[in-house]
């Protein structure tokens with residue numbers, strides 16, 4: 029059984045059944061290549077309580093995701109919340125097909141766009157325009173669709189003649205404009221977004237916000253990982269609270285967010301009390 033299946037143009041999707049995301053008992057681990065060093069092992073053991081083990085090849089591994097199952101249908105907007113290292117980014121990357129599960133499976137119907145990192149796949153020796161073509165070819169688009177995306181990115185990124193210069197000659201702000209415009213030019217049925225995408229220089233974000241919101245509204249399914257609970261309240265219909273690689277609680281924002289905030293408050297009180305003793 030293949031662990032990751034994506035059918036971008038699934039017949040069910042075209043006939044109106046809609047996009048879907050099915051995750052069954054997903055486990056993802058990361059090997060720790062220097063795990064034999066005793067000090068590092070002790071440090072990690074503390075930082076990843078209960079998530080540190082040996083795999084079948086006797087390598088030390090961190091269990092980043094432990095038995096995650098979820099099911100999403102059109103209209104679902106899922107917010108992933110949880111403390112540092114809870115597994116949010118790993119889950120997003122597994123849904124995007126970037127990480128392969130050690131157990132379980134991910135099945136996604138409908139075209140995916142993963143807004144995880146604007147520089148993902150950007151070749152700095154090529155021009156902006158060449159990068160657009162490259163991305164389109166990589167995504168298997170027709171020449172006509174690539175031309176449409178080129179026009180869209182050109183209009184939005186507003187780089188003028190720099191679009192025909194190598195990306196390595198761009199300022200960091202120009203790279204962000206190109207990367208953002210390119211990443212958001214693909215309108216998917218399943219949109220995966222890391223909170224990184226909501227950050228950026230303020231002037232540009234004012235312009236970017238409208239484009240992002242349009243993308244979010246048009247997607248049939250949204251999965252967003254963020255520490256910004258106001259974004260979760262505004263955009264999400266469901267929330268998955270992750271803790272130590274597992275699901276702690278899942279439900280509507282009005283149930284999960286107060287529970288999460290109260291847990292965070294009690295953790296911070298406990299930490300303050302421990303510091304005082």
Ligand SMILES: Nc1ncnc2c1ncn2[C@@H]1O[C@H](COP(=O)(O)OP(=O)(O)OP(=O)(O)O)[C@@H](O)[C@H]1O
Nearest residue numbers: 058076090092110111112113114115116117118119
């Ligand atoms: N490439 C990697 N190599 C080794 N360990 C990793 C790697 N990526 C993540 N991890 C570990 O997997 C666990 C989950 O990390 P992940 O980045 O998914 O958490 P997160 O919830 O997104 O955290 P944050 O809110 O801090 O971004 C952590 O213990 C982390 O140290």
